Amino acid sequence: MRGASRPSFAALREQLPQAATSAASAKLTSDEMFAVTGLLDTEHGLRRALSDPGKPGPEKVGVARALLGQKISPATMRLIETAVAGRWASPGDLTDGLEQIAIEAECAAAEYGGTLDALEDDVFRFGRLVAANTDLRTALTSPNLPADSKRNLLTTLLGGKADGTVIDLIIQVVTHPRGRSLTANLDLCAKIATDRRQRLIAIVRTSADLTSAQRVRLAAALKQTYGHDVQLNIVVDPDVVGGISVQIGDELIDGTASTRLAEVRRNLAA
Numbered sequence: 001m002r003g004a005s006r007p008s009f010a011a012l013r014e015q016l017p018q019a020a021t022s023a024a025s026a027k028l029t030s031d032e033m034f035a036v037t038g039l040l041d042t043e044h045g046l047r048r049a050l051s052d053p054g055k056p057g058p059e060k061v062g063v064a065r066a067l068l069g070q071k072i073s074p075a076t077m078r079l080i081e082t083a084v085a086g087r088w089a090s091p092g093d094l095t096d097g098l099e100q101i102a103i104e105a106e107c108a109a110a111e112y113g114g115t116l117d118a119l120e121d122d123v124f125r126f127g128r129l130v131a132a133n134t135d136l137r138t139a140l141t142s143p144n145l146p147a148d149s150k151r152n153l154l155t156t157l158l159g160g161k162a163d164g165t166v167i168d169l170i171i172q173v174v175t176h177p178r179g180r181s182l183t184a185n186l187d188l189c190a191k192i193a194t195d196r197r198q199r200l201i202a203i204v205r206t207s208a209d210l211t212s213a214q215r216v217r218l219a220a221a222l223k224q225t226y227g228h229d230v231q232l233n234i235v236v237d238p239d240v241v242g243g244i245s246v247q248i249g250d251e252l253i254d255g256t257a258s259t260r261l262a263e264v265r266r267n268l269a270a
Contacts, residue, residue, distance in 0.1 A: 005093040008086025019075035023112035032076040034104035049092040057085035120193040127186035146176040182205040199229045207240040
């Protein structure tokens with residue numbers, strides 16, 4: 001992403017965990033984000049209108065809601081609203097951002113299913129297979145072969161050898177290359193899967209939702225502590241009286257008032 005697009009993409013990516021809360025919701029988000037990306041790739045006027053830096057964000061959000069509000073889930077709609085309300089260096093950056101979020105949502109679905117490592121490996125291996133097999137590469141990239149035929153070929157080739165999430169992701173980038181080579185698309189998927197696998201996931205419990213600034217500061221502090229990017233999964237819990245608790249794997253960093261109150265009660269009862 002170029003300079004002006006980076007903050008908008010960061011805001012979009014930060015919101016993904018709120019849409020992808022389970023394998024099913026992550027898969028739905030991925031499918032819908034891919035569909036919106038495809039729509040904007042074909043409707044150039046709409047893409048320009050939704051990424052126009054001269055139009056107020058609320059106006060662009062209103063257009064997106066009118067067109068998509070009844071066709072996609074509320075969680076995906078919120079992602080689209082965040083995207084079109086942001087500023088992008090070009091219309092192409094908007095659709096590239098949506099596509100990357102769609103790929104990451106697919107990776108999130110695999111992560112929930114415990115198959116993210118396999119997805120990364122399978123995409124990498126398929127990329128090497130394509131690079132080594134000229135006939136296969138020609139068939140999958142030929143503009144004369146219909147998308148349905150490519151889909152059937154991939155299903156036959158990968159069926160029983162790769163997880164359904166992997167097959168869906170490969171079919172998507174093969175049938176909708178978006179002007180890139182097949183190798184470049186597979187490398188993009190593998191990179192996003194690798195980046196996600198290398199990130200830590202922090203479950204943050206708090207009595208009130210954190211602001212964007214608070215999320216950024218917390219993520220930066222945790223990255224400095226653990227040496228890796230940290231994805232924040234925010235859980236708003238009314239039982240948390242104040243402060244926050246952060247759980248990363250088996251480690252719990254607890255600074256909530258409810259925990260301190262419980263400790264006081266235990267001391268009084270002792």
